[in-house]
Amino acid sequence: MDAITVRGIRKSFGGTEVLRGVELSVAAGTVFALLGPNGAGKTTLINILSTLVAPDAGTATVAGRDVAREPEEVKRRISLTGQSAAVDEVLTGRENLRMMGRLSGLGRRAASRRADELLARFGLDDAGRRRVATYSGGMRRRLDLAISLILTPPVVFLDEPTTGLDTRSRQALWEEIRGLTANGTTVLLTTQYLEEADRLADRIAVIEHGAVVAEGTPEELKARVGGEVVTLSDPEGAVLAELPTDGTLAGLRRAIAAIDHESASVALRSPSLDDVFLAVTGTREPAITKG
Amino acid sequence: MTALTTTPLASPPRPTTVFATFVARSMLHTLRTPDALIMAIALPTILMVLFTQVFGGAIDPSGGYVDYVVPGIILLCAGFGAASTAVDVANDMKAGVIERFRTMPFRAETVIAGHVVASLVRNLVATAIVILVAVLLGFRPSATPLEWAATFALVAAYILAITYLFAAIGLAASSPEAASGYGFFLMFLPYLSSAFVPVDTMPEWLRWIADNQPLTPIIETIRGLLLGTEIGADGWWAIGWCALILAVALVLTRVLFRAKAGRR
Structure with missing residues (x-):
């Protein structure tokens, strides 16, 4: 009911x-x-x-x-x-x-x-x-x-x-x-x-x-967002790319294969509200957080 | 952790229970924020000492001014005490608590009636204290018990009317601070009446205002009841003004409450 x-x-x-x-x-x-x-x-x-x-x-x-x-x-x-x-x-x-x-x-x-x-x-x-x-x-x-x-x-x-x-x-x-x-x-x-x-x-x-x-x-x-998000940054900390992955090694390889930047640092993070919006609407909704 | 026991669907509270609960809440508020109570008693008392002891000698060297000024001080006191209702109401309206009341099965407007009744009780206590201080300063009323009862009834009617007016101001104000500011205007009314000096000592235009504003007949009636001066038509004017102010303020309160906390 x-x-x-x-x-x-x-x-x-x-x-x-x-x-x-x-x-x-x-x-x-x-x-x-x-x-x-x-x-x-x-x-x-x-x-x-x-x-x-x-x-x-x-x-x-x-x-x-x-x-x-x-x-x-x-x-x-x-x-x-x-x-x-x-x-x-x-x-x-x-x-x-x-x-x-x-x-x-x-x-x-x-x-x-x-x-x-x-x-x-x-x-x-x-x-x-x-x-x-x-x-x-x-x-x-x-x-x-x-x-x-x-x-x-x-x-x-x-x-x-x-x-x-x-x-x-x-x-x-x-x-x-x-x-x-x-x-x-x-x-x-x-x-x-x-x-x-x-x-x-x-x-x-x-x-x-x-x-x-x-x-x-x-x-x-x-599942629509993907498992986690790989963030690649240059040594100064500027974000080069954010790539959704399915959490497998193969997925990770695919994600970083496109990046030609040897000194880039790699970080994994959980999907955010931003990523959900990206996945379900195709546009990045600015998630204004407060408090 | 103890288990939450489920309660069956309760019947909505009786209107009298809601009213009594809100009165108790507002009374607790008064007792726990004594500033308003102290202000409501201290300020008129100071003014009374000022008027009778400082100006009184010049106004009436025989010392009879205290008799003249006490009725006005009583109303001044009621005004000060009622003013904090505007702030109380404005505080409730800005807090999330009013939204919760509105999703519960009773009339949320009752919260205002709670503030008004608390103000009535608070101000009647303050009035009694002010009269006691007046007696210490030489006030010698000639009233019979019946006239005393009539005095308190009229003062109560005035407090009720003006408190509802302040509640409406609290609803109309955009913030508790603004509510306290607007309330200030009403405080001037006693000075433009026969409270402190007879109206016929004023210039023509001011006399017209003083003669025709609500406080003058109310003060003259209290003066008549306590000291035996001529009341005449002032008694009816006093009752009429209180009833009119109360009626207008009740309608205003309802309309403003609907506008501010109604179903949008």
Whole structure:
């Protein structure tokens, strides 16, 4: 069964077409990643699916409910973790969770119990009684995610969940996100990082200029990019060539055969978002990264 | 790691629960950022000491000026205290938290009502303190318990109206800093009224403004209730102005909230 279906969704803001007929299906209990650069329309799509924004055309259902016709029913079945941490700085972590628990329809005691449960789960028990203003970026993000799991809703939206986090916090968050599907929750997340989509997602949709340009499992997409990228630089460090390879020695020989530059240094790197775009669209999309 | 227990689909929270939760949130904010509370009490108290002890002797050598000026100081105090609502609202609107509220199954606008009720409580406490200080400075009201109750009811109505107006300003402002700047204009209103000097001492054009602006009848009514001066039609004007300001501010708040945080 599909937890999310998107059919021909279009949206313009002030004459600029942000989404041009997006089509998607997300199977229940899976992690689905929307991969694309800034301005591709990822956040707008998430906002439409979480009822914040009304589409100009097309239909979308979330957990079996139409986002345009039954927004209140959709709201009962989702949680959204946006790009900026939606936490109350003045309150403590525990107070944040309890408040959101009450606002989610839990009784006083249930809200307190759930708050403690989630603090423990996200490694925040010690910080639970401190004000959020004293939290690090990683702790804020963990609390943010904990809040969106107060009711363990059928569908969870995560808009760039790890942007701005250090490697360790990112790894920890990845584990939490992967764990969500264990109890049947469907996760739709956006990311600018291929590695993140690769680690987390069962399926990936590459989105560019408001349309899905490629969709498949991480393996399928990577197969289209090639295994790794060989970078050849001259002694001054200027890049002479970047060549996708399939990761075999034969592929490597083929890649470097064309280069007639004896002093060039060779480096291998993992495919980047740039390479995915090159492979699926044939144009190199400038991937503006932030944070 | 403990296992996450799944919860069945919960029914949406009752509107009264949402309201109570947001009031509690705003009250906690007030208690944890005492600057606003201290400002709301300290500034009017300082002004009162200034007016009664520094200017008072020149204005009325018999020392009766304190009686005259207290009603105006009470409203000034309410204005200062309500102004921080604009900043609170603007802060909420810029933070991601409003987006989360909007994806939850309740009316997100309730967050503003929470700020307004917290401001009402905060300002009534500040008003009581200001009246106590006034009594220490020689303020001798002649009000009966019923007149006291009427005074607090009118002050509460004024605080409610002006707080909603500040909430609307907070929604209209582009940032919390701007919200605090706009709020400054409203603070001047008490000076252009009968708060500090009788209106008939002002030049003709200024007198017209002072006579016809909302604060003058409200101040005259409080003065009448506390000190037994003639109220006349001012009582009705006071209630009418509060109701009108509240109605306009409520509509503005709704429209601005929709514009800023509505479904786009």
